[in-house]
């Protein structure tokens with residue numbers, strides 16, 4: 001029987017690249033996002049290319065019941081999720097006071113609450129079976145405060161802290177948790193976060209989605225708890241630990257504006 005992976009935010013970017021890797025390895029896939037047309041095209045491509053089975057779940061993770069709806073979908077079809085990839089997420093560039101509160105609230109719901117709820121729903125069956133893997137998409141942003149993307153950076157700090165804590169609680173259960181922490185990566189993220197006027201993607205070298213996905217896939221299989229791809233990103237994370245916080249927050253502001 002083939003193993004199953006559930007990937008949120010699988011309609012493009014890092015989620016799509018991860019889906020390709022799992023399909024290539026013979027996994028059955030459950031793909032979640034809002035864009036039905038994109039998901040259906042990906043299903044057709046993956047099923048014909050890799051002869052695997054793909055379920056499409058069209059869901060807006062900013063809706064409060066979304067995680068439970070997804071869990072119910074898999075339960076009703078007796079789909080056992082062996083690997084959970086909490087990848088869906090987005091940012092929003094601009095001063096906090098000037099941003100739209102609904103958008104910030106949706107971001108908190110997608111990036112943190114839905115991720116936490118999906119972990120809770122799927123980790124119990126994983127523990128009962130004595131195996132499972134969870135990959136949560138954090139970011140290099142998780143390590144520092146991010147003026148002009150305050151809620152986004154804070155949401156990724158949540159993902160990192162939560163994933164690390166969970167990984168300790170799950171020791172000995174056969175279930176592992178990995179927080180993947182990419183730096184700027186070429187996907188739809190920049191456009192969706194209105195980062196066109198920010199220095200973030202201009203100043204820092206952008207990795208390709210395929211290489212970041214490959215790194216995350218490998219580190220998840222190796223049961224790494226915190227995975228930071230790329231030399232530059234590792235250097236940033238190391239520097240943040242040494243620099244005073246007041247320097248770090250002003251530095252991030254200078255890079256972003």
Ligand SMILES: NC(=O)c1ccc[n+]([C@@H]2O[C@H](COP(=O)([O-])OP(=O)(O)OC[C@H]3O[C@@H](n4cnc5c(N)ncnc54)[C@H](OP(=O)(O)O)[C@@H]3O)[C@@H](O)[C@H]2O)c1
Pocket residue numbers: 008009010011012013014015032033034035036038059060061062087088089090091110137138139140181182183184185186187188189190192
């Ligand atoms: N690209 C980077 O530089 C970078 C760096 C570090 C971390 N990350 C993180 O990597 C993850 C993937 O982002 P990406 O770079 O691949 O960006 P992307 O190309 O914009 O992909 C984002 C994915 O999330 C889905 N999504 C967004 N809002 C959603 C919602 N309300 N409900 C369900 N799905 C939703 C999108 O699908 P639909 O629009 O179809 O719903 C899409 O599949 C995010 O968590 C992001 O924070 C990205």
